[in-house]
Amino acid sequence: MNAVEMKGITKQYPLVRAVDHADFCIRKGEIHSLLGENGAGKSTLMKILYGMTRPDEGEIWINGKKAVIKNPYQAIQLGIGMVHQHFMLAPVMTVTENIVVGHEPVKGIRFDRKTAENQVREMIEQYGFHISPTQKVEELSVGEQQRVEILKALYRGADILILDEPTAVLTPQEVEDLFRIMRKLKAEGKSIVIITHKLKETMEIADRISVLRDGRMVEQGLGLEQMDTNTLAKLMVGRDVNLSIIRENKGMGSPYLEISNLNLTGSNGKKVLDQIEITVHKGEIYGIAGIEGNGQTELIEVLTGLRKPDSAEIKKDGKEICGNAESFIQKGIGHIPEDRMTRGLVLEMSIEENIILGYHKREKFAHKGFLKGKEIRRYTEEKIEEYAVKAGNSQALLNSLSGGNQQKVVIARVFSQDPDAIIVAQPTRGVDVGAMEYIHNTLLDLRDQGKAIILISADLDEVRCLSDRIGVIYDGKIQKEFFPDSVTETELGLWMTGGEKGEEVKGQ
Numbered sequence: 001m002n003a004v005e006m007k008g009i010t011k012q013y014p015l016v017r018a019v020d021h022a023d024f025c026i027r028k029g030e031i032h033s034l035l036g037e038n039g040a041g042k043s044t045l046m047k048i049l050y051g052m053t054r055p056d057e058g059e060i061w062i063n064g065k066k067a068v069i070k071n072p073y074q075a076i077q078l079g080i081g082m083v084h085q086h087f088m089l090a091p092v093m094t095v096t097e098n099i100v101v102g103h104e105p106v107k108g109i110r111f112d113r114k115t116a117e118n119q120v121r122e123m124i125e126q127y128g129f130h131i132s133p134t135q136k137v138e139e140l141s142v143g144e145q146q147r148v149e150i151l152k153a154l155y156r157g158a159d160i161l162i163l164d165e166p167t168a169v170l171t172p173q174e175v176e177d178l179f180r181i182m183r184k185l186k187a188e189g190k191s192i193v194i195i196t197h198k199l200k201e202t203m204e205i206a207d208r209i210s211v212l213r214d215g216r217m218v219e220q221g222l223g224l225e226q227m228d229t230n231t232l233a234k235l236m237v238g239r240d241v242n243l244s245i246i247r248e249n250k251g252m253g254s255p256y257l258e259i260s261n262l263n264l265t266g267s268n269g270k271k272v273l274d275q276i277e278i279t280v281h282k283g284e285i286y287g288i289a290g291i292e293g294n295g296q297t298e299l300i301e302v303l304t305g306l307r308k309p310d311s312a313e314i315k316k317d318g319k320e321i322c323g324n325a326e327s328f329i330q331k332g333i334g335h336i337p338e339d340r341m342t343r344g345l346v347l348e349m350s351i352e353e354n355i356i357l358g359y360h361k362r363e364k365f366a367h368k369g370f371l372k373g374k375e376i377r378r379y380t381e382e383k384i385e386e387y388a389v390k391a392g393n394s395q396a397l398l399n400s401l402s403g404g405n406q407q408k409v410v411i412a413r414v415f416s417q418d419p420d421a422i423i424v425a426q427p428t429r430g431v432d433v434g435a436m437e438y439i440h441n442t443l444l445d446l447r448d449q450g451k452a453i454i455l456i457s458a459d460l461d462e463v464r465c466l467s468d469r470i471g472v473i474y475d476g477k478i479q480k481e482f483f484p485d486s487v488t489e490t491e492l493g494l495w496m497t498g499g500e501k502g503e504e505v506k507g508q
Contacts, residue, residue, distance in 0.1 A: 001064055003028045003160050003191040004049065009058035011044055013400070015392025018044040020215035021057070026160065029189045031182055032221075033202040035236050036212035037432040038404025039390035042195050045212065046162050050082045051075040062160075081153025082162040085403075085430070086341075087145050091138035096120045098137055099152045123151055127181055142292050143174035150181065161185065162193045167201055168429055172460060172493040179205050197432055199229040200461070211235045237434040247444045249468050253282030256452040257421045262312040264298055264476075272298045273309065274476045280421070280452040285443065287467030287484075288456045291496050295476035296425070296456050297338065303423050303454070304328050304335040306343075316421055316452075329358050334419030336410060338426045338456065340403075344410040347399040351391055352380045354398055355413045383412040388435065404431040415442055421452040428462060440466060460489050474498050 004026040011019040019041040026032050036042045047053040049060065051069040060067050062078050069075050072082075089098050096117045105112040105119070120133040129147045137145060146166065153161055163182075167175045182192055182205060196202060202209060203224060209232070211219040219235055233241035262276035273295050280286045290296055301307035303314065305321075305328035314321045321331050328335070337343030345354050356365050356376060365376055380394040387408045391401055398406055407430060414422065424443065428436045443466055447453055457463050463470055464484045471478045472495040480495055 001028060002026060002061070003063060005059075005061040006045070006049065007059045007061070009045060009048060009055050009060075011041075011048065011053065012056050015396065015400070016390075017215050019048070019055070019212075022212065022215070022217040023220055024210055024217060025221060026191045026193060027208075028191055029186055030207040031186055031192045031194060031205055033206035033209045034193055034195050034212070035197075035199075035202065035209055035232060037237055037434055038408070038430070039402040040212040040236075040432075041215040042212055043164065043402065046082065046164065046193065046195060049075070050080055050162060076156050076158070079157055079159040080162070081156060081158030081160070083146065083149040083153060083164065083166065085165040085168060087149050089137045089145060089148060091136070093137060094133065095131055095135055095137060095140075095148050095151075096133040098148055099123075099155050103156060120151065120155070123154065127151075127154075127184060129181075141174075143170050143177065146170070146174075146178065147181070154185075159189070160191045160193075162195070164195045165197070165430060166194060167196065167198060168458065170458070172489050173497065175201065197428075197430070197436070198459075199232045199433065202232060203227065203229060213238060233433045236432060239434075241433050241437050246465065247448075249283065249447065251283045251448060251450070252468065253284075253450060255279045256282040256317055257454070258313075258315040259303065260313045262299075262302060262314075263310045264295075264302060264307070265310055266298075272476050273302070276312075276476075276478060278454070278471065278478065280454060282450045282452055283447055284468045285447050285453045285455050285466050287463040287470040288454065288473055288478075289460060289463045289470055289492055289496055290456075290473035292458060294473050294496075296473060298476075299473070300335075300338060300423055300425050300456060304333060326358070332420035334414040334417065334422040336414055336422070336424045336427050338429075340406055340410050345398050345406055347406075348397065350395045350397055351384065351389070351401075351409055352376050352394050354409055355380050355383055357413065359413070359417055383416060387412040388438070404435060407431050408435060411439055411442075415446065419451070421454075422446065423454050423456075425456040426458065427455070428457075428459065460492055464489070464492075472496055 002025045006024040009019050009022045022045060024045060034042050044053060048055050051071045051074050054070065060069060067078055099120050100116045105115040117133045124131060124133060131140065131144050131147060137148060166178060170178065185192060194206065206224060208221045208223055210217060210221060257280040259276060259278040262273055264273040266272040276299065278286065288296065298307060302309045302312060305323055305325040316331065321328060360366060360371065365372055377394055384391060384394060389408045390405050398409065411427065427439050443453065455463065455466060467484055470482045470484055472480050472492065474496060
């Protein structure tokens with residue numbers, strides 16, 4: 001029997017049909033990968049299943065019975081749980097409190113903490129999660145927080161689990177742990193839908209795949225026996241995609257972006273960045289690999305003028321750079337922020353307004369303090385076409401776009417302004433393979449034009465594929481530097497967790 005059957009699901013928004021008469025089935029006890037480009041309708045379809053969005057047409061059947069799911073509470077009652085890409089946890093609360101909130105055991109009228117902690121401890125031991133039920137969520141790694149989200153869904157009785165981009169910010173070791181957990185859940189008869197852009201991981205973990213393209217289900221329930229990543233990519237985007245872009249660096253120049261004596265103390269008095277020394281040459285991509293929370297965010301903020309360090313000497317082409325974010329932009333430092341939602345975009349504003357943010361005073365867009373509306377619209381329409389942004393028009397609000405298309409707006413804004421040096425953080429997080437190919441090629445084009453690029457990414461394949469050198473950051477320090485072909489993914493993962501294996505780059 002199918003755990004889920006979605007028949008003829010349609011969802012129309014004012015300017016776009018997000019899902020167009022899609023059928024989707026999930027068997028009991030299987031891991032099913034839902035693939036598709038940005039804006040293809042994957043998240044919308046799963047939000048309909050989880051009750052976050054109501055369909056305009058179609059039926060949903062759960063375990064052979066027709067269901068009307070009006071909200072997440074009803075979905076939970078039907079045994080459906082969803083782990084979102086951006087975790088919905090309260091950092092100041094404990095693991096137990098986050099898991100049981102809304103379903104707390106009580107003794108009389110009071111919260112029965114002891115019973116709750118015992119219940120959570122039993123679940124942690126059952127799945128081998130290696131976390132403490134009394135630990136605060138803010139003290140956990142990203143991978144551990146994800147386990148809390150999974151436990152929260154299981155605690156509420158989920159037999160059907162939807163995982164949205166679950167490996168986006170995990171190390172290779174954490175991905176292995178997650179897959180072990182998923183296989184254990186599958187063995188217990190749970191049904192799992194994984195929304196992901198990582199095709200290699202789909203090949204490793206999924207039993208079957210379904211592919212959405214422009215809201216239509218072009219393939220439903222395919223087995224993976226005759227599949228490879230190139231075939232999957234072609235199904236997603238409708239054309240051949242180069243997934244392993246390797247382009248030899250033939251023109252690295254002299255040192256261009258030089259960072260030395262960079263130190264930063266956090267508000268708690270703990271050293272967040274410790275004596276950072278990085279030199280990036282003209283025509284070089286310097287990759288930084290590390291688990292989130294080891295100083296990457298603070299490093300990005302210092303290198304883009306968003307945060308003042310305790311000490312630092314930052315030079316571009318021999319000239320010192322200091323001041324605020326606007327000063328850094330004016331001095332030719334581009335910035336792709338790691339979190340587009342908080343640093344990259346104003347979601348309540350249009351594409352036109354967002355695509356000139358930070359550059360709106362430039363002569364091309366303004367004259368004597370007044371914006372050139374027609375020029376901005378023409379420029380925006382060009383960039384929408386060039387970067388394949390799926391939107392109704394240039395005046396569409398950013399909050400009406402999918403996450404991947406929002407990311408394309410950020411990328412288009414920065415790359416189009418021809419900066420001399422670029423701080424690029426998580427450039428392809430949440431984007432599809434077609435957009436990923438374009439972004440990677442563009443980064444390599446910029447490198448070959450002589451730009452100095454610092455690439456910070458949680459995707460080790462991305463770091464190893466694009467970087468000319470790799471620095472591993474752990475506990476606020478650049479622990480080691482490597483050439484990409486001198487280190488394995490496992491060794492990088494070990495260094496990222498504070499290990500001591502690998503070969504240091506000599507003579508750097």
